[in-house]
Amino acid sequence: MKSKASKRPVVAVDLGGTNLRLGLVTHQGRVVARSRAKMRSVTEKDVLCDLLAEKVSAFIERAGKGRVPGGVAVGFAGPTDSASGRVYFAPNVGGLGDFHLAEAMESRLGMRVVVANDADCAALGEYWQGAGKGAKSLFLFTLGTGMGGAMVIEGRLWEGSAGIAGEIGHTVVDIDGPRCACGRQGCLEALVSATAIIREYRKHRRRQTDMTGVTAKSVFQLARRGDRVALRVVADTARALGIGIANVYLLLNPEVILIGGGVARAGTMLIGPATRHARAEIFPALRDRLTVKRASLSDDAGLVGAAYLAYQRL
Ligand SMILES: [Zn+2]
Structure with missing residues (x-):
């Protein structure tokens, strides 16, 4: 943010398996324009890059009124190395693997592009403008269809040596637990x-026939109304999440642990009991120091954090 040019708004992109979100983000972290589109299923890298470049260009025309942005920042749903802009694997985006998204986008758009993992972007967003503001270190759990994680340590995103640090969802908390999509057993x-x-x-409601339309949200709603099966599922979920929180606290000892993503909208019903379980799992003398909060930027976290990375790096 030294030169005038670097204060120009950045186009931030949140690319998931089903949704594509775009935002124009100022250097103060405000999202001043937004756009959202359904992602159509894409199984070729070139087709994905063409589609993405087309959406970004159209957004610049419309939201940025054609003014050249300071850069483009993409938060991508898959393990990604932000230093090189390389996507390792995209299980939720057409199953695509190993390609240089930043390079491909730069050649199509003719401007600088930074690419990072979407959970990493969300953690940076919460650090910059959200529930992690002011904390020197934080860890963010993203609870959605799957589970991601990311950390900011001493004000910097920690991605590890190859860019995959924070994959808390694939750490094992029950060695006899259910098989995970990654191949391991009993992952968080x-x-x-x-x-x-x-x-x-x-599974617990197997004798009852009408199971259509069951979502995580509806399970939480049922639990709120006192449904015994739903209450049991929520209690088990909170217990497992509590173990995950305790593991993160013991490994990294962050100042604050944030819970974000769609499932976190269950709020205190999940986060309260999970925090109590986590406290019971860590050293007694440290129990009061464990701080767990719900992330506060919701869907904007990824856009704001991607922009933060762009302002840092471009
Ligand atoms: Zn796994």
């Missing part, structure tokens, strides 16, 4: 994600 993701909540509810 296999116990706490929306997919896991729906699976467990269906």
